[in-house]
Amino acid sequence: MRRVLLMQFELLPTVFKRDMSDAPAGALLHRVAGARHAPADISDTTSTEVLRQATSASPLFDRVFERSRLDDLLRSTPQRITVMLGPRSCGKIKLVVEHLKQEKYRNCACYVDCRRVVGGYNAEAFAEIFAAQALPPLVHGLPKHELQRFAARLSAMQDMSKFDAKPPAVEGAAKLASVFGFYLEFLEAWQRLPLSLDRPKWPVLVIDAADMIARWKDESEVQQLINFLATVMTRDSRAHVLLMASAHSGWFQTWMGENFRCSLWRSEVVGNFSEDVARAFLERRLAIETQSCDVPPAVLSDDDWKRVYNVSALTFSSSLSCTLSDLCMVMTLLLQ
Structure with missing residues (x-):
């Protein structure tokens, strides 16, 4: 036999x-389907819960070396966007998600899964996923007076119907501006918190299947995202940015090189x-x-x-x- x-x-x-x-x-990676307009429950949503839904419950097999490199990266001062490459199902997202499940990353890890965007490559759906799934966990890590302010704003922002009267080109840009502005203000509020051993100094923004963003049809919306990521990396209240690229995305590295200074990004390969x-x-x-x-x-x-x-x-392709x-x-x- x-x-x-x-x-x-x-x-x-x-x-x-x-x-x-x-x-x-x-496969090592297990994705959880979700409704495009699923509302976020601010009362009990945490980064740990969002990350739990992004991966299967089985433990990551080995990856001792990659775990150590990732830990060193997130402990250091954010300097460049990190593009993580590797073959499909080699465990790229599993590696990151399992690491960010640690209690110390509770309420400061922001995970956006572009595969959950319904309707293909468009900024409007990306912004809705960002608002509904990625932003709510961040609110809980703030002091009470900040929490109330951000929670109220987030609740209003998630009512995306207020953008419906605008033309599609304006609608996508307006939604992106709303979620990006919220995240940048969160970074400022996070940096005002006193230093603590119980939490990382810098939050983490993870965008899964980030190469899908480069295929947005509206160039102005693509530029809006580029400006946002560059701002996150260059201002005082910054964060770690991890862009997870799908397999065979060598062209995505070319795209990054065309849109970001070489000093603003780097690539890391998670092999088999x-x-x-x-x-x-x-x-x-x-x-x-x-x-x-x-x-x-x-x-x-x-x-x-x-x-x-x-x-x-x-082989690299499998x-x-x-x-x-x-x-x-x-x-x-x-x-x-």
Whole structure:
């Protein structure tokens, strides 16, 4: 049975060709769908809750080196926008989200998922997601007098119907100006807070699938976003900005270079697992799958591993987690 499974596994790269934007359940990244106009509950929404919804509950596998680099980055003074690159489902967002779930980042981490934007590449929907999902958690980290002021403003801002009477071109720009202005004022209020070991000195803004923004049709709205990000990085009350780019987004780095000074941004690559970690991951997954199918545990020999490793598991255009998802599909069919 073990040999049959591995023979089938070697065929996976040619048998299962698909767009990994719809990653299966076995992928490390799990996205939660949400309504475009879902209202935010200011009374109990926290950054921790928003981040919890952005990822599955399973722990991140290894990534010790990347965890350390990310921790060093967020401890240092914000200097440049960080563009995080890597293959689909390699765990880019998982890495960031798990880190920001720590209690110290409660109410200062702002997460915007561009994949949840309904209607494609447009600034209006982006602004609504920003207002409904990303901004409410920030209010709780402020003192009572600031909290009341920001909560009242946020409640009014989330009533986006007040923009409906304006032409579409004006509507998108007005919504962006509203959410960006709110966030910049939050940064100013955050910097007025006394220093504390219980909270980071600088908030964190994470934009997932940020390359979608570069495809907005209205150039003036794109420029509005560019100006906002540049302002966040250059003013005294600044924040860390992480832009998560999808796979095969080399063009996004070109776009960043065309719109930002080189001193304002940098790229970080989150690659796939190292070979020893990848083998441990595969062995663990095989043990879990065989146990769930009530069959004897599979033993992975050195020769077996070399065959798997050399096929497709660790190429830049794929990832071990997605390949294992295909393996699980093959195992299920064979066992049936």
